[in-house]
Amino acid sequence: MSLTYDLDQLDMAVHHILSHTKSRTLLFYGEMGAGKTTLINALSRQLGAEEPASSPTFSLVNEYLSQEGRIFHFDFYRITSEAEALDMGIEDYFDTDAWKFIEWPQKILSLLPEDAQKVEITVKNGNRRLLKLC
Known part of the structure; x- marks a missing residue:
């Protein structure tokens, strides 16, 4: 399932993901700077x-509290x-019912839960992105 969006249409991309994901563990694939x-x-x-949310590059994980419970961003x-x-x-972390958003999941492939949802982001040009849920 795919969607093309501009960076000023993030709400549409978010709605697409939340409407179609089958998991609370989302694996984000994309080149550096893809968004x-x-x-x-x-x-x-x-x-x-x-x-x-900010990138937890050095701490590996950030935790956010939300109306939907805890969110872990790796x-x-x-x-x-x-x-x-x-x-x-x-x-x-994987044993919790929290949302788990994982950047660079290819670094831990053998540890990922089987039910995780893959989110691929491809830069088309400038602010245009192709989003694929796999």
Whole structure:
């Protein structure tokens, strides 16, 4: 299921994701600068988070409280092995009923839950993006 959107149409992209996802664990794939964190920020706002989402590149995970419960936002760009994710307790996070948004999930492939929803973001040109839910 795919959708093409401009960055000023983030609400439409968020609605598409929330209407069609089958999981509370979303895996965000896309090149650097594709808009993963921007989309996660918009998703968090739509779910009722009061503080803006920012990339947890150095802390690996940020937690936000929302009207829909807790949201965990992971960024595994800087890890060098799956052991780092295990050391930070990724399995415990996966066992919660919280929303889990994961940037750079390809760094922890063997640890990902089977029911996770893949979200691919492709830059088409300038502000235009192609969003695919797989």
